[in-house]
Amino acid sequence: APTLRLILGDQLDLDHPWLREPRADVLYVMMEVRSETDYARHHAQKVLAIFAAMRSFANALRRRGHRVRYIPLDHPHNRQDVVANLQALAQAHGAQAVEYQQPDEWRLDAALRRWAQQAPLPVRAVETRHFLLPRDGVTRRLGARRRWVMEHLYRALRREHGVLMNGEQPAGGRWNFDADNRQPWRGQPPEPPDPRPRHDVRALWAMVRQAGVATVGEPAAAALPWPLTRAEALAQLDAFVEQALPHFGPYQDALAEGRPRLFHSQLSFALNVKLLHPLEVICRAEDAWRAGCAPLASVEGFIRQILGWREYVRGIYWAHMPGYTERNALAHTRPLPRWYWDGDTDLACLRAAIGQTLRDAYAHHIQRLMVTGNFALIAGCDPAEVHRWYLGVYIDAFEWVEAPNTLGMSQWADGGLMATKPYAASAAYLQRMGDHCRGCRYDPRRRTGADACPFNALYWDFIARHEARFATHPRMAMMVRQWRKLPDDERRAVRQTAQAALQLLELD
Ligand code: FAD
Incomplete structure (x- = not known):
């Protein structure tokens, strides 16, 4: 038997x-x-x-x-x-x-x-051996602390695994090179070619359709661009390390029209289905730095995502499930706009992020966090609906990683477990980090009126709606004070513009 x-x-x-x-x-x-x-x-x-x-x-x-x-x-x-x-x-x-x-x-x-x-x-x-820590590893390490902070976990794991360390000290004398990163991308260096293999899976697609499975987005069944074997995943990792990793850091937060990848790895699918082990990806990146092929700021920035964030969000998930996916700290109830499912909107940044998501099953972190996530947050969309969208549309979407990122980091639905402050931003951020505004019918500098970028009025409307909660929040109180300082008629105009935007965007 x-x-x-x-x-x-x-x-x-x-x-x-x-x-x-x-x-x-x-x-x-x-x-x-x-x-x-x-x-x-x-x-x-x-x-x-x-x-x-x-x-x-x-x-x-x-x-x-x-x-x-x-x-x-x-x-x-x-x-x-x-x-x-x-x-x-x-x-x-x-x-x-x-x-x-x-x-x-x-x-x-x-x-x-x-x-x-x-x-x-x-x-x-x-047990599996897919992660660096067991399921309850984060709870065991951080459980006693009043506030969990990713950075604590990250530094401990760097030490334990000897990643980017010079003896007891972090390589380069700093744990975190974020300050050197965060640059917009002005067209140079060029986005490297897409290294991914292509597969003809038309017969499989015919079977899936025949079965009546409801899906969203382009199947790309004649040339499916994802690694299906470990050998293919390793080849993709090599190509990333050689061509994109050296520029990963500075442009990690950049947005660019018509550039869905920039210098991101697109390795999340291979990692999440466990074709690749996180430690081998981390070691490969560190080796590139030690060999002088990639600068420390880029390599540290990349490694932090996998050694830090990926392990951390998994810990949040297991510490707070079940129930985490039902959280709604800001009591947001608006339905997600219909155009999240077809990309048909006249906001250029959202059109790019959603259009690409439906075409490629992929968007990079800043598109997910600061474009689609930010909009849903300031518009007050129901986090459960936002969660269902993110859980479906991305190639790498598995609940253990998707839910803390969506409900916690992006929608603040867990009331601040994941993120010290809501990732809400106005058009100024989008304009600084990318070039979508240039081709957009809305004006990123205006706060009120029909041509004003809806991100502006919705941002201030969000602050106004949650004024009481954020007035005493250490990292949000300044925004509340700024809002309160605006003249009455300006505040009225902002709120009217926000209402009009919501109606126009079919949200009211
Ligand atoms: P790169 O930018 O090249 O980063 C390298 C790797 O680091 C990624 O492959 C990923 O494994 C890891 N990583 C980076 N950021 C995170 C993070 N915040 N949390 C966990 N791991 C991270 N990631 C998923 O894997 N699945 C999801 O369903 C998912 N949903 C998200 C939803 C929202 C609202 C947000 C804001 C982020 C989400 N992320 C998710 C995290 C991150 O955006 C993706 O991991 C990343 O964009 C994948 O693309 P990449 O492989 O090119 O990443």
């Missing part, structure tokens, strides 16, 4: 201890199920890339001599649910036990734990 071992679609880690050598008494189980395609409306490329990468992974396991049972979405006996399929397989094979690697999503973790409690056979969870 075999032991069944479940491998989920975001656990494509060939180096897991399970897989060291083939065993005749183990059957690996992988499955494509509707409960996974349907918990959000996913981008078509996300469904395709995950299924295609899973299929490649199953083949790689078979080539190494492992026994694999792969259930495609259209298999007649597919019960379209992880637990239901496992139950049926366990029975059919007379399995002696079922094992699974700890899922990264609370939803699946809860379903498997529930089943384990009542299943007629032993059902056991095993």
